[in-house]
Structures are given as structure tokens and as C-alpha cells.
Amino acid sequence: MTALIRSEFHKLFSTKVWLWLLVGSAALGALFVSLTLGFAGDPNSGLPPLDDPTVQPVVFNPAGAAVVFAVVLSVIGITQEFRHRTATPTFLTTPQRHRVVVAKLVTYFLAGLAYAVVTAAVLLAIGIPWLTSSGAEVSLGGDNAKVLIGGSLAVALYALLGVGIGALVRNQVGAIVGALVYLFVLEPIIRSIPATAPFYRWLPGGAQEALTASFQAPDNLFERWQGALLLIGYGLLAAALAAVFTLRRDVH
Numbered sequence: 001m002t003a004l005i006r007s008e009f010h011k012l013f014s015t016k017v018w019l020w021l022l023v024g025s026a027a028l029g030a031l032f033v034s035l036t037l038g039f040a041g042d043p044n045s046g047l048p049p050l051d052d053p054t055v056q057p058v059v060f061n062p063a064g065a066a067v068v069f070a071v072v073l074s075v076i077g078i079t080q081e082f083r084h085r086t087a088t089p090t091f092l093t094t095p096q097r098h099r100v101v102v103a104k105l106v107t108y109f110l111a112g113l114a115y116a117v118v119t120a121a122v123l124l125a126i127g128i129p130w131l132t133s134s135g136a137e138v139s140l141g142g143d144n145a146k147v148l149i150g151g152s153l154a155v156a157l158y159a160l161l162g163v164g165i166g167a168l169v170r171n172q173v174g175a176i177v178g179a180l181v182y183l184f185v186l187e188p189i190i191r192s193i194p195a196t197a198p199f200y201r202w203l204p205g206g207a208q209e210a211l212t213a214s215f216q217a218p219d220n221l222f223e224r225w226q227g228a229l230l231l232i233g234y235g236l237l238a239a240a241l242a243a244v245f246t247l248r249r250d251v252h
Helices: 002-013 017-039 055-059 063-083 087-093 097-133 142-168 172-192 204-211 224-248
Strands: none
Touching: 002 097, 017 055, 017 063, 017 097, 055 097, 055 142, 063 097, 063 142, 063 172, 063 204, 097 142, 097 224, 142 172, 142 204, 142 224, 172 204, 204 224
């Protein structure tokens, strides 16, 4: 299994896609924290002032920037196996396909976690000096620690969702577009419409918001630990989908 995981990382690092997506995640994190802190306290922004501790969990949440890049990375990683037909030699050398699936899941879970850690480092590097220079007291314990850990876990679990999407929809462009439409269009619509808002907490986005709860989150979300369990459940579902569709489909 170690050799398979090493092989998956070799495939991951064989192109610069992972690097550009990581740079994108870090850049989006830098933009996000700068805009959040820049508009904090503005009556039109809805954000509390910098000396209000409730603004810090919003600033230090890596999931807001890293989730989309982790999903795209894992979708590309799975679909390119079928697009470039590298899956055929992989399964010929390792007939036990379930081991290959597990190796992919472990690889992209760790990659998603790495994206979260790098993005969190950018948020902290910008956020801590900015907040302290304004007179705010910054702590990496309490709610801030919970959002850093919870947000990082959410990014890693979303990477597993990307693996499931890539196994289910083998067309790379279709899988990426579908994932982005879901993340940026469907879930926000469900969240904002009163008739569908109660169902939002059952979705991956609702679970992620519960896990990284802030003052901006809806009132009807699950508790933090319940959101964590729900998101883990989605990650396991994605793993099951990846296993079923990869094991049952013929590879040409």
C-alpha cells in the first residue's frame, strides 16, 4: 500500500497543476483575509470591528479559500487517469483495484490537508499582524483553534468528494464544471431561499459551515461535532462511490 500511495503522489507531482492550484488557494486566502479585515467595522459590510473577537474565526477559516481548489485537484487527479488512459497500466500492475482506490483516497485526503495548512498559514501571516496592530487580542486557542482544525478537516474531506465526483463523471471538464456549479450556484441558492434553507444543513456546505461556525452562519445548522460527522459521512460516501464505479467499470 505504501508503494501505491507513493506512486499516486508521483503522478500528482508529475505536472504543475497541483502547484498552480496551491498558489491559487493561497492567493485567494490572502485576498479573502485582506478584504475581510479591510471592511471590518464598516456598517455596510455586516462585519464586526477588528477588536470584536467574533471576526477572527471568519478570518482564520482556511475552508473558505481552499475547498474549491482541493476539489478541483482531486477531480483532475482522477479524471486524467481515464483521459490519458494511465488507469489501464495501473490496474494491470495492481489487479486488486480496491487497493488503488484506497491509495488515491489517502493521497488526495493528505493533499487537501496540505492545501488547508498552507492556506491557513497565509491567513495567519496576514491576519495576526493586521489584528494586533489595530489593538485586537489574538489567540490561537478557543474558537480560533476550532475553526483552524475544523476548516482543515473540511478541506481534506472535500478532496475526497472530488475523488468521488471524478470517479462518477469521468469527463474532466464536465466533472469540474459540475462541481463548481454545485459549490457556487446550487448550494448558495438552497441556502438563501426560505423554502429550501432548512435542507441546507444536510448538505456538504451546511456541514462545513457547522464545522467552522461563525457569526455569519445560519441559525439552523447542526452542532459543530454533528457537522463534522455529517461531512465525514459525505467523505465516506464519496469513497464508496469511487470504489464502486472504479471497480465495476471496464478500463480501456
